[in-house]
Amino acid sequence: MSLLKEVILQLFFALTPFVLYNIYYRDKLQNYSRTFILITSSISLFLAMTFASSVVDGIIFDIRYVILFFGLVYGGMQTALILVLEFVLYRCYLGGEGMGVALLMLVCTFLLSVVIYKLYQKTHRKTLYTFLAGILFSLVALGLTYLFFPAYVKQHLAYHVFVIPFQNSVGIWLLMSLFSKAIADKELFIIHAQNEKIQAMSHVAASLAHEVRNPLTAVKGFLRLMQEGPNEPYKTEQYIKISLDEIQRTESILTEYLSISKPLQExxxxxxxxxxxxxxxxxxxxxxxxxxxxxxxxxxxxxxxxxxxxxxxxxxxxxxxxxxxxxxxxxxxxxxxxxxxxxxxxxxxxxxxxxxxxxxxxxxxxxxxxxxxxxxxxxxxxxxxxxxxxxxxxxxxxxxxxxxxxxxxxxxxxxxxxxxxxxxxx
The missing domain is CATH 3.30.565.10 (Histidine kinase-like ATPase, C-terminal domain)
Structure with missing residues (x-):
C-alpha cells in the first residue's frame, strides 16, 4: 500500500504543470510561455525528487525523466538543459550510493529524449511516441541499475519490471496528453474570442456608418446654403458653427470606436x-x-x-x-x-x-x-x-x-x- 501511495504521489507531481496551467491561464487571453514551462517543470522536478519512490535507502526513482521530456517538448532545449542542471545539483545534494548511477542514467535518457523529441515533432502518432518514451526511459533505468546493482534488481525485480515502467509510461501519457489538450482548447478559445470581438465591432461599425453619414449630410447641406448666400455673414457664421459641431461629434465617435476596436494590451x-x-x-x-x-x-x-x-x-x-x-x-x-x-x-x-x-x-x-x-x-x-x-x-x-x-x-x-x-x- 505504501508503494502504491508513492506511485500516485509521483503521478500527481507529473501533472503539476498541467494543474498550474489551468489555474494561472484560466482567465487570461493568452497561451503558455517558455518561462511558465521552466518554472512549473522545476517545481515538479523538485517535488518529485524530494518525495521520490524508493525500496532501498540511497537508490531512488521518481518521475524526473517524464518532466525532462515535457520541458524539452514545450520549453525547448534551453529549458531542458536548465532542468538537467537542477537535477544534477539536487541529486548531488541528496547523495546516496545510487547517485553516480543516477547521473549516468540522466546522460543516457537526456540523449534518448532528444532523439524521441525530434521524432515526436515529425509524427502525427504522438500518443505512441509518448508511451514509447516512458517505456524506453524505464528500460534505461533498469539496465543501468542492473549493471551496477544486480543483486538489488533481482531482489526487487517486480518493482523495476512493473512499477517503474507503469509510473513512467502513465505519467508521461497523462501529462503530455492533458497538457496538449489544454493548450489546444485555449488556442481555440483565443481565436474564437478574437473573432467574436471582430464580429461585434463589425456590427457596431455598420450602425456607426449610418450615424456618421447624418452629420456629413448636414455639413454638405450647410455648405451649399453658404454657397447660395455668400452675402449673409451672420447665417454663414451660424452654419459654420453647426458644421464644426457636427464634425467634432463625428470625430469623437470615431475616436472612441477605434479605441475599443484596437488590439488588447496586457x-x-x-x-x-x-x-x-x-x-x-x-x-x-x-x-x-x-x-x-x-x-x-x-x-x-x-x-x-x-x-x-x-x-x-x-x-x-x-x-x-x-x-x-x-x-x-x-x-x-x-x-x-x-x-x-x-x-x-x-x-x-x-x-x-x-x-x-x-x-x-x-x-x-x-x-x-x-x-x-x-x-x-x-x-x-x-x-x-x-x-x-x-x-x-x-x-x-x-x-x-x-x-x-x-x-x-x-x-x-x-x-x-x-x-x-x-x-x-x-
Whole structure:
C-alpha cells in the first residue's frame, strides 16, 4: 500500500504543470510561455525528487525523466538543459550510493529524449511516441541499475519490471496528453474570442456608418446654403458653427470606436468606470438607434475607480450592451439601462433591459463556452466577459424572466480615492 501511495504521489507531481496551467491561464487571453514551462517543470522536478519512490535507502526513482521530456517538448532545449542542471545539483545534494548511477542514467535518457523529441515533432502518432518514451526511459533505468546493482534488481525485480515502467509510461501519457489538450482548447478559445470581438465591432461599425453619414449630410447641406448666400455673414457664421459641431461629434465617435476596436494590451491601471460608460454610450447609441432601442445611461457624478485593463473593460461593456440591445430588438419600446453606484467599497454596475429575457436554465449556463441564447451566437463574448470580470476580483449576478427582461449586476472592487491619487503620482 505504501508503494502504491508513492506511485500516485509521483503521478500527481507529473501533472503539476498541467494543474498550474489551468489555474494561472484560466482567465487570461493568452497561451503558455517558455518561462511558465521552466518554472512549473522545476517545481515538479523538485517535488518529485524530494518525495521520490524508493525500496532501498540511497537508490531512488521518481518521475524526473517524464518532466525532462515535457520541458524539452514545450520549453525547448534551453529549458531542458536548465532542468538537467537542477537535477544534477539536487541529486548531488541528496547523495546516496545510487547517485553516480543516477547521473549516468540522466546522460543516457537526456540523449534518448532528444532523439524521441525530434521524432515526436515529425509524427502525427504522438500518443505512441509518448508511451514509447516512458517505456524506453524505464528500460534505461533498469539496465543501468542492473549493471551496477544486480543483486538489488533481482531482489526487487517486480518493482523495476512493473512499477517503474507503469509510473513512467502513465505519467508521461497523462501529462503530455492533458497538457496538449489544454493548450489546444485555449488556442481555440483565443481565436474564437478574437473573432467574436471582430464580429461585434463589425456590427457596431455598420450602425456607426449610418450615424456618421447624418452629420456629413448636414455639413454638405450647410455648405451649399453658404454657397447660395455668400452675402449673409451672420447665417454663414451660424452654419459654420453647426458644421464644426457636427464634425467634432463625428470625430469623437470615431475616436472612441477605434479605441475599443484596437488590439488588447496586457496592462492594469486605475480607470474611471463612469468615463468608460460615457464612451460606450457614444459608441453604442447608433447601434441602439438602428435597432429602435432606447439607450439610457446614468453616469455617476463622482469618479468610480477600479484597477483593470481599460481595453478589456470597454470590450466587456460592448459585449453586455450589444447583447441587451439585440434582446430588445423585437420588443416594442425596447430599452437598455446602464447605471453605476458605490456600495460598501464596491463599484456596482447595473445593466438592464426589457427584452426577451431568459429562463432559469439559460441563466445557469451563461458564461459557459459555446452557449448562446442567439441562434447564430457562439457565447464566447460573454465567456470572455465573465473571465475578465472574475480575473479582477469581480462578481456577476443575473436576474431574468422570459418576455420581461434581464438585469446584470456586476460588482468590482472599488479603489479608494487616496489610493487612486497614490497610483497616479507613483
Amino acid at each position: 496592462r492594469h491601471e486605475p480607470i474611471n468606470v463612469s468615463e468608460q460608460l460615457h464612451v460606450i454610450q457614444e459608441v453604442m447609441l447608433p447601434f441602439a438607434n438602428m435597432h429602435n432601442v432606447e439607450l439610457d445611461v446614468q453616469i455617476f457624478d463622482t469618479p468610480v475607480t477600479i484597477i483593470a485593463n481599460p481595453d478589456e473593460i470597454k470590450q466587456v461593456l460592448v459585449n453586455f450592451v450589444k447583447n441587451s440591445i439585440e434582446a430588445c430588438a423585437d420588443v416594442p419600446n425596447g430599452r437598455v439601462m446602464l447605471s453605476i453606484l458605490i456600495e460598501k467599497g464596491n463599484a456596482i454596475l447595473l445593466i438592464g433591459d426589457n427584452g426577451i429575457g431568459m429562463d432559469e436554465g439559460q441563466i445557469q449556463r451563461l458564461g459557459s463556452i459555446y452557449f448562446s441564447t442567439k441562434s447564430s451566437g457562439t457565447g464566447l463574448g460573454l465567456t470572455y466577459s465573465y473571465h475578465v470580470i472574475h480575473s479582477i476580483g469581480g462578481t456577476i449576478q443575473v436576474t431574468s424572466e422570459p418576455f420581461i427582461g434581464t438585469k446584470f449586476t456586476i460588482t468590482f472592487p472599488c479603489l479608494a480615492q487616496e489610493k487612486v491619487e497614490a497610483n497616479l503620482t507613483a
